[in-house]
Amino acid sequence: MNEELRARIKTVIDTEPVSLFMKGTPTFVMCGNSERALKALRGAGAPVTAVDILPDPEIRQELSSLSGWPTIPQVFIKGELIGGADIVQELAANGDLERKLTEALGEDYRERAEDRVVSVLVPA
Amino acid sequence: MATMGAMATDPLEMLLREAFPDAAELRVEDRTGGGDHFQVIVTSPRFDGLSLVDQHKLVYAALERPLADGTIHELRIKTRGMQKERGTT
Numbered sequence: 249m250n251e252e253l254r255a256r257i258k259t260v261i262d263t264e265p266v267s268l269f270m271k272g273t274p275t276f277v278m279c280g281n282s283e284r285a286l287k288a289l290r291g292a293g294a295p296v297t298a299v300d301i302l303p304d305p306e307i308r309q310e311l312s313s314l315s316g317w318p319t320i321p322q323v324f325i326k327g328e329l330i331g332g333a334d335i336v337q338e339l340a341a342n343g344d345l346e347r348k349l350t351e352a353l354g355e356d357y358r359e360r361a362e363d364r365v366v367s368v369l370v371p372a
Numbered sequence: 373m374a375t376m377g378a379m380a381t382d383p384l385e386m387l388l389r390e391a392f393p394d395a396a397e398l399r400v401e402d403r404t405g406g407g408d409h410f411q412v413i414v415t416s417p418r419f420d421g422l423s424l425v426d427q428h429k430l431v432y433a434a435l436e437r438p439l440a441d442g443t444i445h446e447l448r449i450k451t452r453g454m455q456k457e458r459g460t461t
Contacts, residue, residue: 281446317425318432318439319447334449335424 254310256368257299261314262327264297265353265360269311269322273300273365281333285321288333288340293358294349298365307368326352380407384438391434392416396454408445419453427451 260267266289272278274286274296289296301307301320312318315329323330325348330336339345349357381400388398397415412431419427428449438444 316429318436329425331425331428332449335428338424338450 249313250306250310250370252370253304253306253368254314256370257307257311257314260297260299260366260368261324264324264364264366265326265357266294266349267297267299267324269299269301269307269320271300271302271320274298274363278302279320281319282321284333285323285336288336288345289323292340292345292349293361294345295353295357295361296363298363299368300365303367303369325349328352381410384410384412384435384444387434387438388412388414388431391430392418394418397452403446403448408443410444410446411448411450413450415452415454417454419451420455421453424451427453 268282268285268289270277270279270282270286272282277283277286286296286298299307301311308320311322315322317329317332319332321333323332323336330339330348336345339348353360380402385398385400388400389395392398392414395414395416397413399413401411401413403409403411414431418430422430428451431449431451432439435444435447439447
């Protein structure tokens with residue numbers, strides 16, 4: 249177990265309004281499921297903080313052991329696991345995603361909707 | 373037609389039947405015909421009262437082995453409880 253990496257992942261999950269652990273980055277998405285999750289979040293006007301899990305296989309291991317969710321992508325709102333691409337798409341389609349975002353981030357969450365990419369890699 | 377896909381879905385369907393013996397609907401589809409991209413649809417009373425995250429986690433748990441050994445390269449999940457859907461969780 250990589251304690252430092254795990255702590256970095258946990259910090260992102262707990263402190264970012266909306267975090268998306270994905271394959272690739274929003275400008276260069278490397279997987280259709282990550283793409284589906286990103287599109288659903290964007291459609292709801294969410295401020296997305298993206299973390300690319302591809303640079304180090306340990307990111308995915310630590311993330312899944314933290315969240316109990318085996319696959320990528322994984323979406324969190326203020327520390328809470330929302331789900332993978334299927335759930336996020338479903339919640340976006342029935343309006344629950346916007347409700348959750350409003351509940352967690354406030355009515356004006358769209359105004360702060362700025363995409364960010366952060367790295368959890370531990371500097372060598 | 374789609375013989376290979378049907379064979380690929382059989383073991384997954386068995387695992388799901390074991391996990392959800394009282395499922396009202398249980399389907400496994402081979403999305404690409406390649407035998408490794410699947411969509412599963414499960415309607416079961418076991419999902420009643422659970423969040424979607426917990427519902428999907430039950431499906432992942434049932435398919436832990438084929439997920440771990442690479443049999444399943446990609447999995448799409450659709451779950452439903454049996455209670456009449458009302459509002460949101």
